[in-house]
Amino acid sequence: MSRKILVEYKNHVIKLGDVLLGLLSEALGLKPDHLKAADCNKGLMLACHYYPACPQPELTLGTGKHTDPVFLTILLQDQSGGLQVMRDNQWADVEPIEHGLVINIGDLLQIVSNVKFVSAIHRVVANKVGPRISAASFFTGGSTPPKMYGPIKELISDENPPLYKEFLAADYTAKYFSKPHDTRDLFRL
Ligand SMILES: O=C(O)CCC(=O)C(=O)O
Numbered sequence: 115m116s117r118k119i120l121v122e123y124k125n126h127v128i129k130l131g132d133v134l135l136g137l138l139s140e141a142l143g144l145k146p147d148h149l150k151a152a153d154c155n156k157g158l159m160l161a162c163h164y165y166p167a168c169p170q171p172e173l174t175l176g177t178g179k180h181t182d183p184v185f186l187t188i189l190l191q192d193q194s195g196g197l198q199v200m201r202d203n204q205w206a207d208v209e210p211i212e213h214g215l216v217i218n219i220g221d222l223l224q225i226v227s228n229v230k231f232v233s234a235i236h237r238v239v240a241n242k243v244g245p246r247i248s249a250a251s252f253f254t255g256g257s258t259p260p261k262m263y264g265p266i267k268e269l270i271s272d273e274n275p276p277l278y279k280e281f282l283a284a285d286y287t288a289k290y291f292s293k294p295h296d297t298r299d300l301f302r303l
């Protein structure tokens with residue numbers, strides 16, 4: 115991707131992120147700007163993936179099973195296929211839709227929503243035909259100045275006590291990359 119296209123793409127992703135966070139705020143019964151005001155639209159990171167053709171796809175995976183340690187992921191995938199999401203304890207193919215984007219709820223949105231939203235468990239299977247290319251845009255949250263995140267106060271009540279403690283988004287990401295197990299559990303109350 116050329117630098118110019120990348121900057122243009124990034125600007126579109128930021129706009130879409132704001133729209134999505136507005137809708138997600140409303141879905142939580144909050145004001146449309148709630149998640150944006152909490153800097154959930156900040157800290158955009160782009161990861162471009164290149165999966166070469168694999169001679170023995172049954173022996174490996176393109177990307178192992180995981181959840182994204184972020185608020186929201188906007189994923190652009192080519193037409194190869196291979197992305198799968200866990201649904202009812204089974205892997206379901208996320209069929210590529212031409213010019214379509216895949217939106218993933220990440221761990222941080224699960225935590226601030228106090229599990230009203232659940233982060234998507236997904237993986238990418240290897241493929242004999244290739245390469246496959248994808249570009250993932252991650253909203254990792256506000257880090258300058260560092261910001262504490264935890265279940266949103268308005269969503270907490272006696273019937274819905276907080277399920278997580280507060281933490282810095284950057285600490286969450288650091289723990290995610292240093293521990294082999296489910297990072298969401300590390301912040302459980
Ligand atoms: O390549 C893909 O479609 C998904 C990549 C992914 O899950 C990630 O970067 O977190």
Ligand SMILES: [Fe+2]
Pocket residue numbers: 180181182236
């Ligand atoms: Fe992912």
